[in-house]
Amino acid sequence: GESVGLHLPTLSVQEGDNSIINCAYSNSASDYFIWYKQESGKGPQFIIDIRSNMDKRQGQRVTVLLNKTVKHLSLQIAATQPGDSAVYFCAERDSAGNNRKLIWGLGTSLAVNP
Amino acid sequence: DTEVTQTPKHLVMGMTNKKSLKCEQHMGHRAMYWYKQKAKKPPELMFVYSYEKLSINESVPSRFSPECPNSSLLNLHLHALQPEDSALYLCASSQGQMSYFSYEQYFGPGTRLTVT
Numbered sequence: 718g719e720s721v722g723l724h725l726p727t728l729s730v731q732e733g734d735n736s737i738i739n740c741a742y743s744n745s746a747s748d749y750f751i752w753y754k755q756e757s758g759k760g761p762q763f764i765i766d767i768r769s770n771m772d773k774r775q776g777q778r779v780t781v782l783l784n785k786t787v788k789h790l791s792l793q794i795a796a797t798q799p800g801d802s803a804v805y806f807c808a809e810r811d812s813a814g815n816n817r818k819l820i821w822g823l824g825t826s827l828a829v830n831p
Numbered sequence: 832d833t834e835v836t837q838t839p840k841h842l843v844m845g846m847t848n849k850k851s852l853k854c855e856q857h858m859g860h861r862a863m864y865w866y867k868q869k870a871k872k873p874p875e876l877m878f879v880y881s882y883e884k885l886s887i888n889e890s891v892p893s894r895f896s897p898e899c900p901n902s903s904l905l906n907l908h909l910h911a912l913q914p915e916d917s918a919l920y921l922c923a924s925s926q927g928q929m930s931y932f933s934y935e936q937y938f939g940p941g942t943r944l945t946v947t
Contacts, residue, residue: 749934751934751935753938758940759940759941760835760921760923760938760939760940760941761874761921761938762938763935763936763937766934766935804871806873806874808873810934816934817862817864817879817881817886817887817925817934818876818879818887819876819934819936821873821874822873823872823873824871824872824873
């Protein structure tokens with residue numbers, strides 16, 4: 718089956734720095750991608766999403782970039798804060814199968830040092 | 832109301848017990864999901880209900896039995912579980928009509944299940 722992977726399992730940054738979390742995917746037919754943040758003891762929380770007909774989308778302090786040529790997705794967090802410490806998951810929609818199914822990446826743990 | 836609620840928060844059960852997990856949402860969503868999540872792993876899809884009908888069963892053992900009594904409620908009935916079933920069980924919901932806006936899933940806080 719197709720899978721979504723991550724380049725780095727852990728990332729440590731200084732407070733105030735920008736963070737970049739990367740995600741590789743292998744299904745070129747995927748048409749929708751989403752980032753979730755999961756804090757310890759909580760359920761995943763939506764951060765931002767992007768469709769395959771876009772290459773960039775911005776939210777509040779977050780930007781998602783999509784490079785379909787190399788099948789790469791990244792999440793950029795500006796001015797990282799201690800509250801950003803969490804595990805971040807990328808996921809893609811399984812467009813070839815059931816439309817409601819998301820295929821999840823392995824996750825990246827982000828630690829923000831004060 | 833943009834919340835998915837789950838009860839109980841924590842559950843400890845023996846291998847011969849029968850228990851149920853409950854999930855509720857009042858966002859008018861018509862798709863609801865059960866996921867299982869082990870520590871330091873991504874959520875694994877178990878079941879999907881679409882308009883109160885089971886649309887996906889990811890080959891989950893029969894000791895897990897889902898139920899969707901109405902569009903706001905989702906239950907997961909547990910019976911004769913094994914210690915390896917200990918995990919965080921997450922419920923999620925999304926809009927019913929298939930469109931770009933329906934792909935986002937809203938998650939509850941989860942039920943931490945321990946099987947002894």
